[in-house]
Amino acid sequence: MSLYVIDFDIKTSSKDCVKCTACCKRACCAKMREAPDCPKSCPLNDAAMMQLLVLLIEAGGDEPTASSVPAWVTAYWGREDTDWMYQTEPQNACLNEGGKCSWPRGKMLGGCSVINGMMYMRGHAADYDGWAVNGAAGWSWRDVFPYFLKSEDNRNIGSGISPQYHSKGGPLPVQRFRHAPQFAHDVVAAGIELGYPPTSDLNGESITGFTLAQALNDEGSRYSTARAYLRPAARRENLDVLLNAHVTRVLFAQWEKRATGVQYLRDGETKEVKATKEVILSAGTINSPQILLLSGVGPKEALEGLNIPVVHDLPGVGQNLHNHIGVSLDFTLEKEPDNAELNWATAMEYMLSRNGPMSSTGMSQLTGIVNSKLAGAGGRHPDVQFFFGGYYAGCGDETIHEEPDNPDRRHVTIAAIALQPRSRGYLTLRSAEPLDPPILQPNYFLEEHDMNVVMDAARIAFRLANTTILREKYGMTPTPGHGGDCGEVEDGLTDEFLKCLIRYQTAPENHQVGTCKMGPSSDPVAVVDVDLKVHGIEGLRVIDASIMPTVPTGNTAAPTIMVAERGSEFIVTRYQRSKTQQTLASRFGGVSDPSFGNQLTTQNGEGQTDSPDERWKPWEKNWHFGHPWQHKSNSGFQHDEQWHKKHSIPLSNQRYDHNSR
Numbered sequence: 001m002s003l004y005v006i007d008f009d010i011k012t013s014s015k016d017c018v019k020c021t022a023c024c025k026r027a028c029c030a031k032m033r034e035a036p037d038c039p040k041s042c043p044l045n046d047a048a049m050m051q052l053l054v055l056l057i058e059a060g061g062d063e064p065t066a067s068s069v070p071a072w073v074t075a076y077w078g079r080e081d082t083d084w085m086y087q088t089e090p091q092n093a094c095l096n097e098g099g100k101c102s103w104p105r106g107k108m109l110g111g112c113s114v115i116n117g118m119m120y121m122r123g124h125a126a127d128y129d130g131w132a133v134n135g136a137a138g139w140s141w142r143d144v145f146p147y148f149l150k151s152e153d154n155r156n157i158g159s160g161i162s163p164q165y166h167s168k169g170g171p172l173p174v175q176r177f178r179h180a181p182q183f184a185h186d187v188v189a190a191g192i193e194l195g196y197p198p199t200s201d202l203n204g205e206s207i208t209g210f211t212l213a214q215a216l217n218d219e220g221s222r223y224s225t226a227r228a229y230l231r232p233a234a235r236r237e238n239l240d241v242l243l244n245a246h247v248t249r250v251l252f253a254q255w256e257k258r259a260t261g262v263q264y265l266r267d268g269e270t271k272e273v274k275a276t277k278e279v280i281l282s283a284g285t286i287n288s289p290q291i292l293l294l295s296g297v298g299p300k301e302a303l304e305g306l307n308i309p310v311v312h313d314l315p316g317v318g319q320n321l322h323n324h325i326g327v328s329l330d331f332t333l334e335k336e337p338d339n340a341e342l343n344w345a346t347a348m349e350y351m352l353s354r355n356g357p358m359s360s361t362g363m364s365q366l367t368g369i370v371n372s373k374l375a376g377a378g379g380r381h382p383d384v385q386f387f388f389g390g391y392y393a394g395c396g397d398e399t400i401h402e403e404p405d406n407p408d409r410r411h412v413t414i415a416a417i418a419l420q421p422r423s424r425g426y427l428t429l430r431s432a433e434p435l436d437p438p439i440l441q442p443n444y445f446l447e448e449h450d451m452n453v454v455m456d457a458a459r460i461a462f463r464l465a466n467t468t469i470l471r472e473k474y475g476m477t478p479t480p481g482h483g484g485d486c487g488e489v490e491d492g493l494t495d496e497f498l499k500c501l502i503r504y505q506t507a508p509e510n511h512q513v514g515t516c517k518m519g520p521s522s523d524p525v526a527v528v529d530v531d532l533k534v535h536g537i538e539g540l541r542v543i544d545a546s547i548m549p550t551v552p553t554g555n556t557a558a559p560t561i562m563v564a565e566r567g568s569e570f571i572v573t574r575y576q577r578s579k580t581q582q583t584l585a586s587r588f589g590g591v592s593d594p595s596f597g598n599q600l601t602t603q604n605g606e607g608q609t610d611s612p613d614e615r616w617k618p619w620e621k622n623w624h625f626g627h628p629w630q631h632k633s634n635s636g637f638q639h640d641e642q643w644h645k646k647h648s649i650p651l652s653n654q655r656y657d658h659n660s661r
């Protein structure tokens, strides 16, 4: 996801005015007409005027076509044009990489959703209830659940996926991959052998267990957020997309703490674009706080240290940086030759039927969520996730072995991850130069708790590998030498060995959050309020993973999309209300100041109107109008029991009971 300027107004010049006639269907015409020497020939289009004009600015290019092949999930990592390739400050972790952990981040339209593993997980109800209890009022599970449903087009409902927790008709296809290696199914069986009952839905009644996860794909083709949300809107007249444009800072009105546009760098030139309504930062957990800091919004001392004029002293910007963390364990399958998954037959299978190994991410689609012995809430809030690697039909291996006597043995990995890390780090500027990567200090394992959870998780992973089915059928054994100087697994899983192994073979996940934390202004670390507006600044929101106060219990793409769905609704509601207010004002001779918008409600009390966009129609049809689940009352939003009943949506948290084992 990227950076949005709402209702933009590119600085007009007489040259722009000449173009005015050609673009007179566009609302920006109306703005251009105001330039002194502009021909007044453009008829105003009232409908267009009423729409929000959106300019999306993206530092990278368009998403590459080949990124839609699930098996090539890693193909765009580590490339300057598609990956920001961030590295942390030196840690007592990632020692096999010299102590700096690599953090790939997607640099293209769609951001990380173009390079991620596509796994669809929402986290645990308790995550969101925790957000709400700790100051993010209106973000409890019951508040956010409808927004997960809104984006979803679940294709497996009825096949182990319950309609009670899922929906159809949203822009994002969610389904299991069409292909999975037999080994993945056998790991699920191994989980059962260890006493973890299988689960078919990690977003259903219970989120614990081992399963082949659902993924954001359409029958073997990746569905990035750009593909789901931007492409269908590509022909909209009120949307513009600017690629290869690096935003360097937000612009503010002189003497006022009000965002008026952004400055960006494109083709070596610095340019500016004005926003008459809002600037939205959706540059992700690393770049959104970086842009705020470069703009003079952040901790005063840090800004002054770099001679950046302070617009607003906001100490929380860049703080609260955290991420899932764990260890990567390597295993050899002694009974499996290391035959390449990508060969002419599998390539043909994909081309003809979008099936076979290329249509999936191999072992990466498998996951397991369990409790460590440190899990809280009586085991009802699981704290460990396992990710797997191997059986990729990846490109680039010149040695395609298909002969059965291939001497090389296959390797697979298990990453054992702590889902509720307590260590907190920070992000700050390295310099005032916008293209310099910021300082990233996650402080991995600062809290002993995280190390203890990962040690326990690693022990479970070794037990999993040693189950009868995996040992007998595959000859699965820990790969000798994987622990480097830490020693060998066969010498015993002592705390000392495991701690060393975890620091050496660290597995940082790609689920960084928290650097523009959502919370009330009384929270010293909060950066945005519950409407995602930056505290103390007018006309500036952050809408991305950085606003999450704590990382959810699972992968972060679906939660980020939920945040985006909510954020976009805040914006639309805000300006639809302004529009209604203006209409009423013109009819009754009242004031038409948009800042009064929030105080007005429309006839149904919700401030919602129909969206012109086709893709909203199924939602409106199935789900009525606006927020049927909410009635505004003096005490805040309340739930409509009848609506919940009709759509089988659980009303209380008790009914959505993530019962963990």
Ligand SMILES: Cc1cc2nc3c(=O)[nH]c(=O)nc-3n(C[C@H](O)[C@H](O)[C@H](O)COP(=O)(O)OP(=O)(O)OC[C@H]3O[C@@H](n4cnc5c(N)ncnc54)[C@H](O)[C@@H]3O)c2cc1C
Residues within 6 Å of the ligand: 001, 002, 003, 057, 058, 059, 060, 104, 105, 106, 107, 108, 109, 110, 111, 112, 113, 115, 116, 117, 118, 119, 120, 121, 245, 246, 247, 248, 282, 283, 284, 285, 287, 288, 291, 510, 511, 512, 543, 544, 545, 546, 555, 556, 557, 558, 560
């Ligand atoms: C390798 C990898 C694997 C992952 N696997 C999964 C998974 O399987 N399942 C899951 O749920 N989650 C996964 N995630 C996490 C998930 O993809 C992210 O949490 C989510 O996409 C974050 O979205 P975002 O909008 O906050 O930021 P991003 O997706 O990072 O989007 C930020 C966008 O802003 C642009 N941008 C940044 N700075 C600027 C600037 N200065 N000017 C203009 N544009 C700018 C970027 O180029 C990018 O397009 C994975 C992430 C990675 C990196």
